[in-house]
Amino acid sequence: MAGKVKWVTDIEKSVLINNFEKRGWVQVTENEDWNFYWMSVQTIRNVFSVETGYRLSDDQIVNHFPNHYELTRKDLMVKNIKRYRKELEKEGSPLAEKDESGKYLYLDFVPVTYMLPADYNLFVEEFRKSPSSTWIMKPCGKAQGKGIFLINKLSQIKKWSRDSKTSSFMTQSTKEAYVISLYINNPLLIGGRKFDLRLYVLVSTYRPLRCYMYKLGFCRFCTVKYTPSTSELDNMFVHLTNVAIQKHGEDYNHIHGGKWTVHNLRLYLESTRGKEVTSRLFDEIHWIIVQSLKAVAVNASPSLTSSTANDRILKYNLINDTLNIAVPNGEIPDCKWNKSPPKEVLGNYEILYDEELAQGDGADRELRSRPGQSLGPRGGRSRDSGRTVLTTWK
Amino acid sequence: MLQEESDLALIIAQIVQKLKGSNLYAQLERQAWGSWEKRILKSLNSMCTELSIPLARKRPVGEQKELLNKWNEMGTDEPDLSLFRPVYAPKDFLEVLINLRNPNYENGDSHSFRTHLGLIQVPLKVKDIPELKEFFVELGLTAGQLGIDDSTQVPPELFENEHVRIGQKVLSEQDSAAAQQYIRQGSPTALRAELWALILNISSQPEDILYYEQLKTNVIQHDLLVDSLIYKDVKLTASNDDYYFVFEDYLYQVLLCFSRDTSVLGHFAYNSASPPKSYIRGKLGLEEYAVFYPPNGVIPFHGFSMYVAPLCFLYHEPSKLYQIFREMYVRFFFRLHSISSHPSGIVSLCLLFETLLQTYLPQLFYHLREIGAQPLRISFKWMVRAFSGYLATDQLLLLWDRILGYNSLEILAVLAAAVFAFRAVNLMEVTSLAAAEAVLADLSTLKVMPLLQIFLFATVT
Numbered sequence: 001m002a003g004k005v006k007w008v009t010d011i012e013k014s015v016l017i018n019n020f021e022k023r024g025w026v027q028v029t030e031n032e033d034w035n036f037y038w039m040s041v042q043t044i045r046n047v048f049s050v051e052t053g054y055r056l057s058d059d060q061i062v063n064h065f066p067n068h069y070e071l072t073r074k075d076l077m078v079k080n081i082k083r084y085r086k087e088l089e090k091e092g093s094p095l096a097e098k099d100e101s102g103k104y105l106y107l108d109f110v111p112v113t114y115m116l117p118a119d120y121n122l123f124v125e126e127f128r129k130s131p132s133s134t135w136i137m138k139p140c141g142k143a144q145g146k147g148i149f150l151i152n153k154l155s156q157i158k159k160w161s162r163d164s165k166t167s168s169f170m171t172q173s174t175k176e177a178y179v180i181s182l183y184i185n186n187p188l189l190i191g192g193r194k195f196d197l198r199l200y201v202l203v204s205t206y207r208p209l210r211c212y213m214y215k216l217g218f219c220r221f222c223t224v225k226y227t228p229s230t231s232e233l234d235n236m237f238v239h240l241t242n243v244a245i246q247k248h249g250e251d252y253n254h255i256h257g258g259k260w261t262v263h264n265l266r267l268y269l270e271s272t273r274g275k276e277v278t279s280r281l282f283d284e285i286h287w288i289i290v291q292s293l294k295a296v297a298v299n300a301s302p303s304l305t306s307s308t309a310n311d312r313i314l315k316y317n318l319i320n321d322t323l324n325i326a327v328p329n330g331e332i333p334d335c336k337w338n339k340s341p342p343k344e345v346l347g348n349y350e351i352l353y354d355e356e357l358a359q360g361d362g363a364d365r366e367l368r369s370r371p372g373q374s375l376g377p378r379g380g381r382s383r384d385s386g387r388t389v390l391t392t393w394k
Numbered sequence: 395m396l397q398e399e400s401d402l403a404l405i406i407a408q409i410v411q412k413l414k415g416s417n418l419y420a421q422l423e424r425q426a427w428g429s430w431e432k433r434i435l436k437s438l439n440s441m442c443t444e445l446s447i448p449l450a451r452k453r454p455v456g457e458q459k460e461l462l463n464k465w466n467e468m469g470t471d472e473p474d475l476s477l478f479r480p481v482y483a484p485k486d487f488l489e490v491l492i493n494l495r496n497p498n499y500e501n502g503d504s505h506s507f508r509t510h511l512g513l514i515q516v517p518l519k520v521k522d523i524p525e526l527k528e529f530f531v532e533l534g535l536t537a538g539q540l541g542i543d544d545s546t547q548v549p550p551e552l553f554e555n556e557h558v559r560i561g562q563k564v565l566s567e568q569d570s571a572a573a574q575q576y577i578r579q580g581s582p583t584a585l586r587a588e589l590w591a592l593i594l595n596i597s598s599q600p601e602d603i604l605y606y607e608q609l610k611t612n613v614i615q616h617d618l619l620v621d622s623l624i625y626k627d628v629k630l631t632a633s634n635d636d637y638y639f640v641f642e643d644y645l646y647q648v649l650l651c652f653s654r655d656t657s658v659l660g661h662f663a664y665n666s667a668s669p670p671k672s673y674i675r676g677k678l679g680l681e682e683y684a685v686f687y688p689p690n691g692v693i694p695f696h697g698f699s700m701y702v703a704p705l706c707f708l709y710h711e712p713s714k715l716y717q718i719f720r721e722m723y724v725r726f727f728f729r730l731h732s733i734s735s736h737p738s739g740i741v742s743l744c745l746l747f748e749t750l751l752q753t754y755l756p757q758l759f760y761h762l763r764e765i766g767a768q769p770l771r772i773s774f775k776w777m778v779r780a781f782s783g784y785l786a787t788d789q790l791l792l793l794w795d796r797i798l799g800y801n802s803l804e805i806l807a808v809l810a811a812a813v814f815a816f817r818a819v820n821l822m823e824v825t826s827l828a829a830a831e832a833v834l835a836d837l838s839t840l841k842v843m844p845l846l847q848i849f850l851f852a853t854v855t
Binding site for chain 1: 466467470582583584586587636637639640641642643644706707708709710787788791
């Protein structure tokens with residue numbers, strides 16, 4: 001058994017376990033010597049909390065960076081992005097350029113957002129500027145669409161007001177932290193329905209930043225037609241796309257689960273809107289992902305529960321490709337590794353950003369001056385190879 | 395002088411032969427279609443009687459208002475459709491085709507036909523591979539193709555960029571014939587919607603939009619029994635499809651209008667079938683009281699909505715979508731479910747498929763026959779639906795590009811044969827029809843252009 005990767009997990013999901021077993025890896029307990037631990041969010045928190053002071057040894061890998069919650073918790077993510085933008089501005093980076101009205105040219109990808117109850121008064125000021133707008137309330141620490149609701153009247157969030165009378169019976173800390181963002185009520189609709197994107201990104205190292213995007217992401221559709229009408233603000237089936245919510249709608253169809261592959265989406269958009277617009281859209285999505293990662297760290301727990309047969313296959317393959325990149329050739333991990341894995345092991349991942357590659361070749365690297373004219377994710381074929389444009393990836 | 399005379403004699407003989415043949419075939423077609431038509435009308439009428447629902451009725455005003463409000467989301471309506479059944483499914487139609495017989499077996503043509511071991515027993519003329527290679531010359535190995543030469547491994551300068559440029563030029567010149575020639579090598583995704591419209595001569599004029607609105611009004615005001623059949627079909631097929639479920643509501647908007655569109659009756663002039671007729675109550679058999687039912691003369695069968703579904707990837711404006719579909723139907727799709735001797739008719743396609751298989755993959759053909767898995771029983775449904783719902787959407791659109799480019803449905807039969815060729819190794823190992831079906835159940839990963847190219851141009855014949 002010498003030389004075989006020893007694994008532990010506290011998540012009993014077949015898509016994980018089958019992948020470990022097929023590689024001939026050896027299952028051990030967390031008290032024994034392990035090389036690879038696929039941890040649940042709970043465990044990560046405990047393992048890396050300040051009190052335990054646990055340190056990974058050189059031959060150990062886990063599936064989350066210790067500060068993953070910096071991106072998962074909505075309030076922390078917003079804080080990080082705002083701070084990142086300010087830092088870039090201070091450094092005089094061209095990325096932080098603004099237009100005449102003070103909007104960021106390249107980093108304006110988060111709608112106006114406030115923390116509640118902390119920024120309540122700031123929020124009210126903004127709300128009063130456009131009183132007919134709709135805002136979306138999301139609890140900071142929850143996922144799967146839990147606890148989200150829409151408001152268009154201040155009275156609906158009285159609870160979070162710092163001065164509210166009800167708060168005299170509660171201390172600040174018992175009010176659950178929420179973020180409130182301006183709701184985008186003219187989303188792109190397909191077949192009259194709203195949808196969102198579920199994309200998988202793997203970050204293998206953080207310094208230098210090396211991340212991969214899984215090519216088989218998907219869109220999740222609402223079962224009901226979208227309407228911005230205020231009478232339907234309460235109808236979660238219209239506004240929220242999370243499968244956990246949609247699953248309980250009357251029209252939820254168990255055969256396809258209301259999903260499209262990103263590939264379908266691309267085909268549809270190219271067919272109906274044209275190639276340039278579609279390419280630019282995907283470039284901007286990739287840009288947002290990389291910038292968010294730079295601002296912060298990595299995400300916590302993608303759902304490993306499969307809702308349909310196709311879904312199960314997707315997740316199995318996803319984990320398979322993930323493991324191939326994270327633990328190349330099934331070798332015992334060594335923290336001194338810093339090589340980029342060869343193209344063959346990428347599977348359905350493609351390189352989203354590789355800092356070393358980006359900085360290594362200097363002048364003859366592909367460059368770009370603004371997100372719209374980029375050459376797409378590296379690793380995939382560049383479709384606009386005729387144009388050379390300036391890159392300032394940091 | 396002698397040469398001229400014998401040439402002339404030959405020509406005359408050929409003409410006589412043709413006339414003889416066409417008379418026979420015309421008779422044949424009319425007979426077969428006549429009895430089929432009677433059957434489906436009977437089925438429709440009995441459904442009517444059983445469920446006590448009239449074939450057509452005017453909607454009360456309240457119901458009209460409600461439908462108008464729901465026009466964009468008819469998919470959320472859940473009428474009780476459990477008692478409705480499709481009037482027929484492709485396999486029922488296949489049985490009819492299998493039972494077609496040429497009454498005149500003395501015909502010299504049928505000599506070689508006696509060795510035909512497939513299900514189709516009508517000796518129509520179909521192309522062999524050399525003829526297909528000539529017909530589909532632009533699909534050859536030396537020409538660039540979208541669906542092959544635009545894959546990520548191939549640098550775009552080699553073919554794709556230039557092809558896109560030419561496509562844009564064709565569009566800017568609005569040259570329909572050039573577009574048809576161009577699209578034989580496939581259409582770039584961004585140009586496809588416009589190219590198809592150009593080839594089909596569809597331009598959304600105000601009168602077209604008005605015409606569609608009138609059909610919509612018709613739907614609002616009258617309820618037809620076939621509407622329930624359409625609902626049922628959409629719910630059973632498109633709503634469960636990975637790609638097309640999103641467009642469910644568009645399908646109702648197109649198909650309900652389609653069944654009321656009497657201009658569609660026009661295609662029966664070149665269709666050897668005739669539209670099914672019904673009679674006003676109590677006036678059975680009296681021609682003055684005959685009406686076409688449904689008004690467009692087309693009774694939808696199980697899977698019919700799949701003709702429309704792929705088009706939703708290209709057109710999202712209802713009246714344009716409608717026009718494109720209608721034109722595709724009267725040019726192509728109707729041939730897939732009516733009996734005729736036309737080379738693009740389903741009978742010819744079936745025969746072409748079987749002949750290709752028997753001639754070029756004899757071992758496979760005989761093996762499948764032996765185990766009771768006549769290949770046509772599996773491929774029929776693919777061809778009747780023009781592969782919609784069986785291929786990935788991008789592949790399907792590349793296939794339909796070629797249908798438009800060559801103005802022929804023969805490519806469906808060639809593709810069907812190519813699929814069997816591709817999976818031949820696995821098929822040789824199966825021992826039952828069910829197992830064969832399983833091998834061919836999932837076509838969603840197939841790339842059609844390489845398959846077609848290999849089958850036509852790279853297989854040793």
